[in-house]
Amino acid sequence: MSAKRIAFYPGSFDPPTNGHAEVARAAARLVDKLIVGVGIHPGKSPLFTASERLEMLHEVFEPIVAAEGASLDCITFDNLVVDAAEAEGAQLLIRGLRDGTDLDYEMQMAGMNAVLKPRVQTVFLPASPIARPITATLVRQIAAMGGDVSAFVPPAVLVRLKARFGRTG
Numbered sequence: 001m002s003a004k005r006i007a008f009y010p011g012s013f014d015p016p017t018n019g020h021a022e023v024a025r026a027a028a029r030l031v032d033k034l035i036v037g038v039g040i041h042p043g044k045s046p047l048f049t050a051s052e053r054l055e056m057l058h059e060v061f062e063p064i065v066a067a068e069g070a071s072l073d074c075i076t077f078d079n080l081v082v083d084a085a086e087a088e089g090a091q092l093l094i095r096g097l098r099d100g101t102d103l104d105y106e107m108q109m110a111g112m113n114a115v116l117k118p119r120v121q122t123v124f125l126p127a128s129p130i131a132r133p134i135t136a137t138l139v140r141q142i143a144a145m146g147g148d149v150s151a152f153v154p155p156a157v158l159v160r161l162k163a164r165f166g167r168t169g
Contacts, residue, residue, distance in 0.1 A: 007092040008085035023096035028068035
């Protein structure tokens with residue numbers, strides 16, 4: 001029997017976007033279990049609570065991950081990403097890349113993480129052309145100003161954004 005392949009996909013997911021869902025789908029193709037970690041940072045004031053983000057992630061990612069033959073777990077963490085990954089038994093750390101700026105930053109992080117936890121391998125998954133411009137920050141800003149974000153977030157997230165801001169597409 002082979003060892004179970006477990007990946008840790010960290011982020012703030014505030015809110016989860018179509019880009020996040022795309023990365024989760026690609027990651028699920030590589031592993032038996034995908035653990036999505038919502039980072040909790042005391043100095044930040046997120047739009048959605050950690051509980052709300054976990055609910056959205058389960059709702060959106062569960063069918064996507066299951067369709068790829070993997071299981072899903074969603075957790076919160078407030079420590080180093082590599083420590084959280086190791087604590088969950090993950091061998092892989094999943095990071096999505098949109099552009100060269102992401103690559104530069106993520107390469108630095110991967111190098112530092114490899115020194116801290118050599119057994120946790122960072123895997124970069126490139127965004128599709130349609131997902132490249134999507135950021136949770138821009139989604140929040142557009143939604144707060146009444147813009148249409150329906151092309152950037154899953155329907156379950158759009159419902160919550162509409163409830164939070166009113167008309168958003």
